[in-house]
Amino acid sequence: MKVLVAVKRVIDYNVKVRVKPDNTGVDLANVKMAMNPFCEIAVEEAVRLKEKGVASEIVVVSIGPKAAQEQIRTALALGADRGIHIETDEEVQSLEAAKLLKSVVEKEEPKLVILGKQSIDSDNNQTGQMLAALTGMGQGTFASEVVVDGDKVNVTREVDGGLMTVALNLPAVVTTDLRLNEPRYASLPNIMKAKKKPLESISPADLGIEIAPRLSTLKVEAPAARQAGIKVADVAELVDKLKNEAKVI
Amino acid sequence: MSILVIAEHDNSSLKQATQSVVTAAKAIGGDVDVLVAGAGCGAVAEAAAKIEGVNKVLVADNAAYGHFLAENLSELVAEAGKGYSHILAAAGTTGKDFMPRVAALLDVAQVSDIIRVESADTFVRPIYAGNAIATVKSSDSIKVITVRPTGFDAAPAEGGSAAVEALDIVKDAGLSSFVGEEKAVSDRPDLASAGIVISGGRGMQNGDNFKMLEQVADVLGAAVGASRAAVDAGFVPNDMQVGQTGKIVAPQLYIAVGISGAIQHLAGMSDSKVIVAINKDEEAPIFQVADYGLVADLFEAVPQLEEELKKVV
Ligand SMILES: Cc1cc2nc3c(=O)[nH]c(=O)nc-3n(C[C@H](O)[C@H](O)[C@H](O)COP(=O)(O)OP(=O)(O)OC[C@H]3O[C@@H](n4cnc5c(N)ncnc54)[C@H](O)[C@@H]3O)c2cc1C
Ligand SMILES: Nc1ncnc2c1ncn2[C@@H]1O[C@H](COP(=O)(O)O)[C@@H](O)[C@H]1O
Numbered sequence: 001m002k003v004l005v006a007v008k009r010v011i012d013y014n015v016k017v018r019v020k021p022d023n024t025g026v027d028l029a030n031v032k033m034a035m036n037p038f039c040e041i042a043v044e045e046a047v048r049l050k051e052k053g054v055a056s057e058i059v060v061v062s063i064g065p066k067a068a069q070e071q072i073r074t075a076l077a078l079g080a081d082r083g084i085h086i087e088t089d090e091e092v093q094s095l096e097a098a099k100l101l102k103s104v105v106e107k108e109e110p111k112l113v114i115l116g117k118q119s120i121d122s123d124n125n126q127t128g129q130m131l132a133a134l135t136g137m138g139q140g141t142f143a144s145e146v147v148v149d150g151d152k153v154n155v156t157r158e159v160d161g162g163l164m165t166v167a168l169n170l171p172a173v174v175t176t177d178l179r180l181n182e183p184r185y186a187s188l189p190n191i192m193k194a195k196k197k198p199l200e201s202i203s204p205a206d207l208g209i210e211i212a213p214r215l216s217t218l219k220v221e222a223p224a225a226r227q228a229g230i231k232v233a234d235v236a237e238l239v240d241k242l243k244n245e246a247k248v249i
Numbered sequence: 250m251s252i253l254v255i256a257e258h259d260n261s262s263l264k265q266a267t268q269s270v271v272t273a274a275k276a277i278g279g280d281v282d283v284l285v286a287g288a289g290c291g292a293v294a295e296a297a298a299k300i301e302g303v304n305k306v307l308v309a310d311n312a313a314y315g316h317f318l319a320e321n322l323s324e325l326v327a328e329a330g331k332g333y334s335h336i337l338a339a340a341g342t343t344g345k346d347f348m349p350r351v352a353a354l355l356d357v358a359q360v361s362d363i364i365r366v367e368s369a370d371t372f373v374r375p376i377y378a379g380n381a382i383a384t385v386k387s388s389d390s391i392k393v394i395t396v397r398p399t400g401f402d403a404a405p406a407e408g409g410s411a412a413v414e415a416l417d418i419v420k421d422a423g424l425s426s427f428v429g430e431e432k433a434v435s436d437r438p439d440l441a442s443a444g445i446v447i448s449g450g451r452g453m454q455n456g457d458n459f460k461m462l463e464q465v466a467d468v469l470g471a472a473v474g475a476s477r478a479a480v481d482a483g484f485v486p487n488d489m490q491v492g493q494t495g496k497i498v499a500p501q502l503y504i505a506v507g508i509s510g511a512i513q514h515l516a517g518m519s520d521s522k523v524i525v526a527i528n529k530d531e532e533a534p535i536f537q538v539a540d541y542g543l544v545a546d547l548f549e550a551v552p553q554l555e556e557e558l559k560k561v562v
Binding site: 013095129134222230 | 318319341343345346351357359375380384389425429430431469486493494513519523524537541543544554561562
């Protein structure tokens, strides 16, 4: 079966994010960018499905500026077979991303679509669910285990109270949580091979979709900084402070 | 304006998060109705009707909603929510699952995880793991919003006397079914709403050592949380993870034990009133946000803490 994986280019998770002085956003100039960590997990899951003989082809898609091709190449080096880049320099919000992905789904007809549960920049946690709604598919969000079984997929989900397993008809959408797998690193030979794998570039207009954001960002501010407090000498002093100074116990 | 709040519950009791969402709804202004969707959830509807400030409670009681499957819930909410200006739910794993689906069915954006209401169309939300705070304005006709419960005080559980109406909409999308669940059972308070939380990280070394934290928690009536590293290592279950991609907590007192203080962890607890860090590395970033830092080996400090606390609480 064909698996479609959506990967997003985001700021590297190790980068200390700084808000721009004019409060219009965060400073992305000369900042290290990378594949969203949850998308790495999505790619890894697809590759494992292929290694198990469950998946036959892995198509990876990313929406974003030209540079997003780097993240597609990374996915190809990790084992995806071909890439689709939907190129745009505009800000793409989750609903638009879901609409663009929907048209790719209609064309490619994958049996399984795997996305990250959340982008670490917008922290939205929306796109997979929206894509599932728009395509009329079932969804297994925050997955920690994915088992394809005939024309169904069983997805174990990380939920507030513990774990929950659902069975979904295929085709279905899965969004990844941290414990689904541990992504591998791309080897040098595979990075070289990935350069030759097919990567098609299209525009939102090619898919007949106009990017019209519904949300406008009025300002972006730094969070209120917490003052570092004091160091206490020992446990007795700590308990005394909690009781008599902070009065929280 | 009229606002529909989707209750979070487990069919038998209402989650406190719902009361925080009611407060967010009141900050927007207008009538606040609550939708209780579930199976055998009559008691939840009664509880929702008592929340101060609730105008009306709608109950969709049907087996199709018993496990809160997003495919079914979203169709229900998209239909029931059509006459409303805003649809709100708590940003827990249930709300995060079905609300974006509702938004897509209504062809509107979702505003995720708001911590403040500026006006009926403008909301404040953290982005980049809380390293930036965005003010966003929505141009959609229906605003679909998830609310971070720690951003809003809980509306009083008593004081209201809303009418309860049955809602006869049955939606079974036929796309998904419930297979099973593994719920952590604990007598301790719920992590997300506990007044005191003690969390352990990789420094705990194994799951057995978490007993030390549980003993302190029992003295304080606290909940126990964890860092991602502790969950990934299998010390404790996933629902204990605090952070950007885990639970968001803002207790009166947060005690971080053997946790370095990565930004993804801070994103989940830095709004706590008082933060205590116990770490043997005095350079650990957690000390930059801690009100009280103790540089010590946790294996000595935590048992001592239990003894000292027993003397005073
Ligand atoms: C996409 C993504 C999402 C993430 N989401 C989350 C999240 O939601 N929550 C989260 O917590 N993390 C999250 N992380 C992980 C985060 O980046 C850190 O890796 C993690 O928080 C580290 O956990 P830790 O502090 O327990 O471990 P470490 O960083 O290894 O720190 C262990 C600490 O224990 C101390 N220690 C060791 N032994 C002792 C001892 N005997 N006595 C006292 N102190 C001791 C050490 O000095 C050290 O400071 C996420 C990461 C990514 C990439
Ligand atoms: N621009 C994009 N290109 C490709 N995939 C995306 C894009 N935006 C979101 N996604 C996918 O949707 C997931 C969740 O994103 P979000 O809803 O923005 O938190 C990501 O992990 C990706 O898998």
